[in-house]
Amino acid sequence: MVGQSTGSTLGRVTVYGLLILLSIIFVMPLYWLVTNSLQLVGSSSSFLPGGLHFENYYYAATLIDYWSYTKSSIILTSISVVIPTLTSALVGFGFARLRGPGKGFLFMMMLSTMMLPGIVTQIPTYVIFFKLGFLNTYWPWLFWALGGSAFSIFLYRQFFSSFPKDLEEAARIDGCSTFRIFWNIFMPISFPVIATVSILSFNGSWGGDYLTPFMFLQDDKYPLATALFSVGYAFPGDQRIEMTQVLNAGLVMFVLPIIVVFFIGQRYLVEGVVSSAVKG
């Protein structure tokens, strides 16, 4: 975009200089994380790796029950990605293409839930689920998933609203049911928004859902996001010694799926977020 093109050579040098400097600042801590994860356990950290101690990754996976936490992460993330991606689409379609009394009010209500601090409802939910015996099970995640997520519903609604009315009218004349219109006409052309919602839900669950498992599950059912922080890697001989290098290795393995998913889907993510932000 020419918008504010920088004319002078000096201007261009400044822009490139800043871009490169900032890129270094943003990537450096991640570089440190990876370098540190390859250092000899107990050694001090340094800029260049003092060796390639891949055994740290082995320790990270075996000193704590890494696989069991990963399994829990996979279960929680699958529930929180697959189901809300579908139910949010259904609700978003309703808000975008269907009509009923109170629609505007309900939509505002849905949006305002985004402002509510989650913990205000989670603590009483914890009390209720305790009474119903749902603590230390994955049921709560299934219930939350069924309702979709406000932000995903909003993204779908923005996307579905952008199509002309003719899209469904012809199908309606042919006697197509509303659900078939949604499923066979709208969903197949909505890949960008489905991808955006899936990626955001994946990040929110795999990496962002650490507090609810802490409240609703026992430590043996913790997902990685909760476990890596609260279980910790102590030296087998002496519990007081923290093995930072091994913890870093554990973190690298934990972060990797997020980076992979981001690079696969980044094109859609940028499009999806930007288009809804501009329209919204």
Next chain:
Amino acid sequence: MSQAKSTGAIITEQTARMRPASKRRSIKAALEFYLFISPWFIVFVLLGLIPLFYGLYLSFTNYAGFNMDRLKFVGFDNYIKVFTDNDAMYSLGRTMLITCINVPASMAIGLLLAILLNQNVRNIGLYRTLFFIPSIIPIVAVGTMWRSLFTKEGVINQYLVQAGLEPVDWLGYDYAMLPLFIMLMWGVGGGILIYLAGLKAVSKELYEAAAIDGATTAQRFSRITLPLITPVLFFQFIMNIIGSLQIFVQPVLLAANSNSLLSTPIRPNYVYSVHAFQQIFAFNRFGYGLALLWVLFLMILLFTIVIFTTSKLWVFYEVEQEGK
């Protein structure tokens, strides 16, 4: 009663005039609408509204996790305690201070980054990705990573030592807020997509016209860019304030011997949400903790309403809203 009757009468009158087929169709359409939004609505009522008001109710009781069968109604006691509890007021002050620094700083940096990314340079997509990456890294990993960089033996102190300087106790009392802000600013890239969208929406002709009239870069920014992106700034302002007032996990992750979500951050980073969380999970003071959270919720609501009502004064909409 009489009102209900009269609305009923109006509806019957209207429907009588409608053709039965179209009436049936609109009822069917409404039913379909409700059917489609029902997943959200049912869960919203059962796991949103009910817990919300149940929590409000509990905040007026002495509930402490075990005394459900002999719950006592204590009126506004828990709420009075919020405002007389020194720790609560101290932590509220810290939260306000952090919000007052974090919101303008992250907005200014976010906007600056977006302006940089809006320049006409090669490989801009690569820079955008690099700026964005920190914000997708899970906060638990980010916090642990920064903490290990800032410890006494961490990388940052080693650089200082190599440069012949004294190592600094970054996570200690005197400096603890600095790592917190560095960590917050590092993750600021999440907002740049939104700023960038706002910048891209400003039409090029405006800049061209201004350039012909001899406007300087600074003038073009303050007279064209800034007013035209106020809707985006407004959105970010609200979201940032809501987020900052609820700040919780970053201070906990930076606590000196942080090894659980119940770790207590060092005093300068002892924020309000941490205090509430401690009351509930460390001391089982559910009633009091919920009162603390409701005060926070009402504060957020109040801030949001104030910002919304004053937004007319400074938010500029290119297309005047119809009917207003």
